[in-house]
Amino acid sequence: MEASKIKTGDLVMLNSGGPIMTVNGFISNQVMCVWFDKENGLYHHKSAQFYPAALKPVEPASVEN
Template sequence: MNEQIAEGYMVKLRSGGPVMVVESVEDRDVTCVWFDKDQNLQHARFRLATLAIQDSGASQKGPINL
């Protein structure tokens, strides 16, 4: 996939884990947010190369507009 990760995209670590939403992208660092198993909001920064865009199954690709 040649698509660029951007704010609002749903992503997942290439090694697995929860689906996360991209909060911000700065150079090669991406800040993501997600809910843990106890429904607590979490956030962390990841290297761009460690993430893959998650196919949501939705007909629209790209950022989620809230």
């Protein structure tokens, strides 16, 4: 995915799979993402930075509630 096509608020996922994440911003040439993990019935806020090439867009209609 090209960095110029990614915007804050977009939904993304790693090309290799994993949780659906929200783009929170940008640092240098990396994309800052946030998501929630459920562990033992509790949700935990997680965040990490990824290179744009490691991400693919997720359409909001494909997100499960």
